[in-house]
Amino acid sequence: MEGDIAEMGKFIGAGLATMGLGGAGIGVGHIAGNFLSGALRNPSAAPGQMANLFVGIAFAEALGIFSFLIALLLMFAV
Amino acid sequence: MATETHGEAEAAAGMPQLDFATWPNQIFWLLVTLVVIYLVLSRIALPRIGAVLADRKSTITNDLAAAEELKQKAVTAEKAYQDALANARTEAAKIVAQAKTAIQKDLDVAIAKADVEISAKAAESEKTIAAIRDGAAAAVSEVARDVAAELVAVLGGGADATAVKAAVTARLKG
Amino acid sequence: MATTVEEHAAGGLQIHPMDQFVVKPLFGHGPIEWYTPTNVTLWMAIAVLCVVALMVLSTRRRAIVPSRGQSVAELFYGFIHKMVEDVAGHEGLKFFPYVMTVFLFIFMSNMLGLIPMSFSTTSHIAVTAVLAMMVFLTVTLVGFYRKGTGFLSMFWVSSAPLILRPILALIELISYFVRPLSHSIRLGGNLMAGHAVIKVFAGFAGAMGVASVVPIAAITAIYGLELLVAAVQAYVFTILTCVYLRDAVGEAHH
Numbered sequence: 460m461e462g463d464i465a466e467m468g469k470f471i472g473a474g475l476a477t478m479g480l481g482g483a484g485i486g487v488g489h490i491a492g493n494f495l496s497g498a499l500r501n502p503s504a505a506p507g508q509m510a511n512l513f514v515g516i517a518f519a520e521a522l523g524i525f526s527f528l529i530a531l532l533l534m535f536a537v
Numbered sequence: 538m539a540t541e542t543h544g545e546a547e548a549a550a551g552m553p554q555l556d557f558a559t560w561p562n563q564i565f566w567l568l569v570t571l572v573v574i575y576l577v578l579s580r581i582a583l584p585r586i587g588a589v590l591a592d593r594k595s596t597i598t599n600d601l602a603a604a605e606e607l608k609q610k611a612v613t614a615e616k617a618y619q620d621a622l623a624n625a626r627t628e629a630a631k632i633v634a635q636a637k638t639a640i641q642k643d644l645d646v647a648i649a650k651a652d653v654e655i656s657a658k659a660a661e662s663e664k665t666i667a668a669i670r671d672g673a674a675a676a677v678s679e680v681a682r683d684v685a686a687e688l689v690a691v692l693g694g695g696a697d698a699t700a701v702k703a704a705v706t707a708r709l710k711g
Numbered sequence: 712m713a714t715t716v717e718e719h720a721a722g723g724l725q726i727h728p729m730d731q732f733v734v735k736p737l738f739g740h741g742p743i744e745w746y747t748p749t750n751v752t753l754w755m756a757i758a759v760l761c762v763v764a765l766m767v768l769s770t771r772r773r774a775i776v777p778s779r780g781q782s783v784a785e786l787f788y789g790f791i792h793k794m795v796e797d798v799a800g801h802e803g804l805k806f807f808p809y810v811m812t813v814f815l816f817i818f819m820s821n822m823l824g825l826i827p828m829s830f831s832t833t834s835h836i837a838v839t840a841v842l843a844m845m846v847f848l849t850v851t852l853v854g855f856y857r858k859g860t861g862f863l864s865m866f867w868v869s870s871a872p873l874i875l876r877p878i879l880a881l882i883e884l885i886s887y888f889v890r891p892l893s894h895s896i897r898l899g900g901n902l903m904a905g906h907a908v909i910k911v912f913a914g915f916a917g918a919m920g921v922a923s924v925v926p927i928a929a930i931t932a933i934y935g936l937e938l939l940v941a942a943v944q945a946y947v948f949t950i951l952t953c954v955y956l957r958d959a960v961g962e963a964h965h
C-alpha cells in the first residue's frame with residue numbers, strides 16, 4: 460500500500476510539474492506577440508530581428524522544457 | 538536514478554534517455570559521426586562550395602565589368618558621333634557664312650556699279666531736262682511776244698516789235 | 712484502462728510513448744558495449760550519408776548555374792556562413808566548419824527522426840549533452856586562450872552600479888554554467904516531447920475504433936508542427952552556439 464501512495468505522489472508531482480509549461484507558453488506568446496506588434500509598426504526592420512526572435516523564444520522555452528523534464532523524471536526515473 | 542537494465546523489456550519501462558548503460562555507446566558513435574561529418578565538410582564540401590560561390594561572384598563581377606566597359610564604349614561612340622555632328626554643323630555654318638560673304642561682296646559691287654550707272658543716267662537726264670526746260674522757256678517768251686504783237690495788231694495799234702518785246706520780257710520777269 | 716494496475720506491475724503504461732527511444736543492438740541481443748553497433752549507429756550513419764549526399768555529391772559538378780541539390784547546399788552554406796559572421800563576428804568564421812557540422816548533423820537527425828519507425832538520435836540527452844558540452848568547452852577554452860583572464864570580465868558587468876556587481880557576477884556565473892544544460896535539454900526535450908506526443912496520440916488511435924480519425928487528424932497536424940520544430944531547433948541550437956562563440960572570440964560588449 461505504501462508503494463501505491465508513493466506512486467500516486469509521483470504522478471501528482473509530475474502533473475504539478477507540467478504546470479511550468481504554462482509559464483513557458485506565456486513567455487513565448489509574449490515574445491511572439493511583441494515581435495509581431497513591433498514588426499507591424501516597422502515592417503522594414505522585422506527581418507533583421509528574426510534571429511533575436513528565435514533566440515528569445517529559445518530562452519523562454521528552455522525553462523518550460525526544464526519542468527517537462529522534471530515531470531518525465533518523476534514519471535519514469537524516480 | 539535510471540532503471541538499471543538487464544534487457545530491453547525493462548529498459549522500456551523508464552526513460553531510455555536516462556539509461557546510462559547506453560551512454561558510452563551513444564557518445565562513441567556520436568563522436569565518430571561528428572568527426573566524419575567534420576572531415577567531409579572541412580576537407581571537401583565547404584572549400585568546394587566556397588570556391589563555387591567565389592567563382593560565381595567573380596563571374597558576375599567580370600560580366601558586370603564587361604558590361605560597364607561596353608557601356609563606356611557606347612558612351613564614347615556616342616560622344617564621337619556628337620562631336621562629328623557638331624563639327625559638321627560648324628563646318629556647314631562656316632560655309633554658309635562664307636557663301637553669304639561672297640554673295641554680299643558681289644552684291645555690293647553690283648549695287649555700286651548700278652549706283653554709278655544710275656547716277657550717270659540721272660545726270661544725263663537732268664541735263665536733257667534742263668535743255669528741254671530752257672527750250673521751253675525760250676519758246677514761251679517767243680509765243681508770248683507773238684501773241685502780244687498779234688493782240689496789239691488786232692486791237693488796232695501799230696505797235697512796233699521792239700516795244701512789244703520789251704513789254705513782254707518785263708512782264709515775264711515780273 | 713482496466714488493466715492499469717497490472718500494467719504498472721509490469722512497469723509501464725498501456726501506451727508506451729518511450730519505446731521508440733530504446734537503444735537496441737543491431738545484431739543479436741547482447742549487452743550494449745561502447746563499440747556495439749546499435750540503432751544509434753545506424754541512424755547516425757544515415758545522417759552522415761545524407762550530409763554527404765547533400766553537401767558533396769550534389770555539388771560534384773561545381774556548376775556556375777547550380778542544379779537543385781547544389782542550390783540547397785549553397786543555401787545552407789550561405790545561411791550558416793552569414794549567421795556565424797553576423798552573430799559571432801568576423802573572428803568567428805574560423806569556427807564555421809564546426810558550426811556547420813553541428814547544424815547539419817542536428818538538422819539531418821531531426822528530419823530523419825520524423826520518418827515513421829525511425830530512431831531520432833537527437834532526442835537522446837547523451838547526444839545533445841555531448842554536443843552542448845563541446846560548445847561549452849570550446850567557448851571556455853578559446854575564451855581563456857584568446858583573452859586570458861580578460862575573459863572573466865564577461866562576468867563583471869562594469870556598466871552596473873558597483874554595489875550590484877557581485878550579485879550580477881554571481882548570476883552571470885550561474886547562467887554561464889547552466890548554458891550547456893539548457894542548451895542540451897532544449898534540443899533533446901523538444902524532440903522527445905514531440906515524438907512522445909505523436910506516440911500517445913497514435914496509441915489513442917489504436918484504441919478508439921472508427922473515432923480514431925480524430926487522433927489521426929491530430930497526429931497529422933502535430934507532424935506538421937514537428938517538422939517546424941525540427942528545423943527551428945536545429946536553427947536555435949546553431950545560433951546559440953554562435954552567440955556563445957561571440958563571448959569567446961568577439962569584442963567585449965559589456
